[in-house]
Amino acid sequence: MNKINKPVIWIGAIVATSALLAAGIFMLGAGQRNAAIGPEQREAMETVVRDYLLKNPAVIRDAMQALQVREDGEKEQRAALLLKRHQTQLLQDPRSPVGGNPNGDITVVEFFDYNCGYCKKAAPALEALLASDAMVRVVYKEFPILSPQSAVAATAALAAGRQGKYAAFHSGLMALEQLDDGGIIALAKKLGLNMVAFEKDRKDPVFAGQLVINQKLATELELSGTPAFVVGGRLIPGALDAQALAAIVNEERAKQRAAGGQAAAGAADNKTK
Numbered sequence: 001m002n003k004i005n006k007p008v009i010w011i012g013a014i015v016a017t018s019a020l021l022a023a024g025i026f027m028l029g030a031g032q033r034n035a036a037i038g039p040e041q042r043e044a045m046e047t048v049v050r051d052y053l054l055k056n057p058a059v060i061r062d063a064m065q066a067l068q069v070r071e072d073g074e075k076e077q078r079a080a081l082l083l084k085r086h087q088t089q090l091l092q093d094p095r096s097p098v099g100g101n102p103n104g105d106i107t108v109v110e111f112f113d114y115n116c117g118y119c120k121k122a123a124p125a126l127e128a129l130l131a132s133d134a135m136v137r138v139v140y141k142e143f144p145i146l147s148p149q150s151a152v153a154a155t156a157a158l159a160a161g162r163q164g165k166y167a168a169f170h171s172g173l174m175a176l177e178q179l180d181d182g183g184i185i186a187l188a189k190k191l192g193l194n195m196v197a198f199e200k201d202r203k204d205p206v207f208a209g210q211l212v213i214n215q216k217l218a219t220e221l222e223l224s225g226t227p228a229f230v231v232g233g234r235l236i237p238g239a240l241d242a243q244a245l246a247a248i249v250n251e252e253r254a255k256q257r258a259a260g261g262q263a264a265a266g267a268a269d270n271k272t273k
């Protein structure tokens with residue numbers, strides 16, 4: 001996954017160790033809360049805790065694992081809340097190109113950059129999903145964050161959409177090794193686009209505005225890089241292979257059907273009361 005910012009993971013270990021030391025000092029000094037703790041006593045307490053951690057380093061590992069589980073759970077809950085808040089813009093924004101089955105029972109939203117190597121690796125997985133599952137709807141969110149040329153390619157794809165060629169142009173751009181103007185023009189000609197209209201449309205400021213809107217949405221969803229997928233109530237950062245993507249789609253589809261069944265049952269119960 002191409003990221004905007006890289007997390008410094010080792011900071012967590014320092015924080016966890018510091019917390020353990022502080023907790024140890026607190027417990028050792030609990031019986032002396034009403035008495036002043038001098039430098040020698042504090043040093044002795046710190047030595048005891050330090051020796052304990054050195055003899056039992058697994059404590060730090062267990063603390064880090066517990067912290068990771070808690071943070072992952074909090075992150076999932078926050079992501080679900082953000083997705084619900086922006087559901088309409090994610091799923092129904094008329095400015096975003098739609099692929100697959102427009103009336104599909106489940107939607108996959110992808111944020112991507114044509115210069116992103118991980119996006120290029122994930123592209124075949126999405127195409128395989130569309131080929132194997134006729135009930136999948138795809139919403140494409142152009143999210144050019146890696147270079148100015150990424151934005152040039154994004155606006156070109158959106159311009160191709162005015163001639164009904166977005167999906168083909170999108171696939172062609174993902175397959176290009178060199179994402180330069182020459183490659184973009186060659187792809188447009190290969191797909192039989194009206195070049196006069198294409199050149200005019202790709203300069204239309206409405207497309208640049210659309211990229212700004214996508215950027216704002218990605219920021220509000222706290223996306224840190226590309227690719228990023230939204231399926232049902234899940235936000236999945238990073239590239240997915242065909243098997244993993246299909247499994248997630250099937251899981252989310254099952255959840256939606258179960259939720260729909262429960263809602264229908266609840267409505268039926270209310271009618272009988």
